Amino acid sequence: MLYLYKCEFDMSKRFFITKDLDVLEFEAVNEWGYPRHRHNFFELTYVLKGSGQHLLNESVVPYKTGDIFLLTPKDEHEFVISEPSTFGIIKFTEQLFLEKSSFSASAYWRKNIETVIFHSNIIAESIVHYESDKAQLLGLYHLIKSELAKGLVYNRNVLTELFGALLIILSRNLKSTVEVKPSETLSDEEKIENILTYIRQNILNKDRIKIKSIAETFFMSPNYVSLFIKKHAGISIQYYVMQTKIKMAERLLKQSRLSITEVANKLGFVDASHFNRTFKKYAGVIPSHYK
Numbered sequence: 001m002l003y004l005y006k007c008e009f010d011m012s013k014r015f016f017i018t019k020d021l022d023v024l025e026f027e028a029v030n031e032w033g034y035p036r037h038r039h040n041f042f043e044l045t046y047v048l049k050g051s052g053q054h055l056l057n058e059s060v061v062p063y064k065t066g067d068i069f070l071l072t073p074k075d076e077h078e079f080v081i082s083e084p085s086t087f088g089i090i091k092f093t094e095q096l097f098l099e100k101s102s103f104s105a106s107a108y109w110r111k112n113i114e115t116v117i118f119h120s121n122i123i124a125e126s127i128v129h130y131e132s133d134k135a136q137l138l139g140l141y142h143l144i145k146s147e148l149a150k151g152l153v154y155n156r157n158v159l160t161e162l163f164g165a166l167l168i169i170l171s172r173n174l175k176s177t178v179e180v181k182p183s184e185t186l187s188d189e190e191k192i193e194n195i196l197t198y199i200r201q202n203i204l205n206k207d208r209i210k211i212k213s214i215a216e217t218f219f220m221s222p223n224y225v226s227l228f229i230k231k232h233a234g235i236s237i238q239y240y241v242m243q244t245k246i247k248m249a250e251r252l253l254k255q256s257r258l259s260i261t262e263v264a265n266k267l268g269f270v271d272a273s274h275f276n277r278t279f280k281k282y283a284g285v286i287p288s289h290y291k
Contacts, residue, residue, distance in 0.1 A: 020093040020251075021159060023145040027086045032079040041093045043071040044170075046141055050085025059124035066134055067126035070170065088141055094200065095251055096163060129173045140166045156255060191218070192232050195225070196240060203244050206268055211237055246282040249275075253290035260287045 025048070026033075036055070047067040054063045056077045063069070063079070071077060079085070128134050144162050147155060186194070195218055202208040208217075214237065215225040229237050245267045252263045264275035279287050 020096045021163065022091045023148055024089045024091065025087065025145070027084065028079065028081050029084045030081060032081060034078065036076060036078040038073065038076045039071065040073055041091050042073070044090040045069045045071065046088040046138065048086040048088050050081065050083045052082040052085060053080040055080065056124045061125050063126070068128050068134070068137060070127045090141060090144060092163065127170070127173050133169050133173060136169055137166065188232055192229065194218070195229060196233065199237070199241060200244050203241070203248060204266070209241055242278065243282060246279060249279060249287065250283065250290060253287055260291065263287070
């Protein structure tokens with residue numbers, strides 16, 4: 001079951017998800033049933049049946065049976081129904097990206113993640129470029145929906161692997177349509193978001209999240225990148241790194257079979273004692289609270 005609540009956000013609503021992966025399927029006969037809104041998560045919307053218009057940010061594009069739309073936390077959208085429509089929606093958070101990549105040593109995963117996250121909210125139309133991929137993406141939708149409903153042993157492992165296949169196919173289609181936005185044309189807000197996303201993606205690689213490495217990646221001096229984040233985000237890079245580690249630790253403690261010591265080692269803490277003290281400082285409770 002999907003749990004949602006709503007709050008005001010400018011002229012639209014913002015919807016929130018309490019799980020990092022879920023599926024919703026419903027029919028809209030005359031009206032979409034939701035106000036124009038944003039999310040705190042990513043959403044892959046399948047048009048299983050019907051036609052109408054998709055209002056995405058400043059664009060208005062027609063939709064039809066077989067279309068698939070990728071929505072990010074940046075996007076604001078709604079559907080206008082012309083013919084009775086059935087929608088299948090996979091909702092997932094950035095944490096699921098991080099979990100999938102954290103258990104893979106392959107740099108290929110990072111590139112796929114970067115394609116989806118960094119090149120977000122710039123494609124208004126259906127994202128499927130290769131017609132043959134529609135059937136595969138639809139098949140993965142039904143498999144994920146079924147696996148969520150069954151909740152059998154190794155359910156989490158199966159879901160992350162299915163999600164991984166979904167991610168690769170999405171990336172293949174995005175790469176065929178996305179033009180990378182030159183860094184010099186990015187706003188300060190976009191630069192900050194890209195830097196913080198880079199930190200989250202590389203949180204398990206201590207060398208890549210050093211200030212020197214971050215500065216080199218984004219063509220800034222080490223001193224400037226620190227001041228830039230502090231000025232525009234209101235926090236230090238070191239604080240954000242630790243905050244991200246604690247959030248990942250919470251997720252691993254809740255959803256994996258790793259012990260507290262194993263989680264501490266995975267996230268680069270000196271020992272379990274150091275992990276316990278730091279976790280209590282940032283989360284307000286000790287790690288065993290989640291076990």
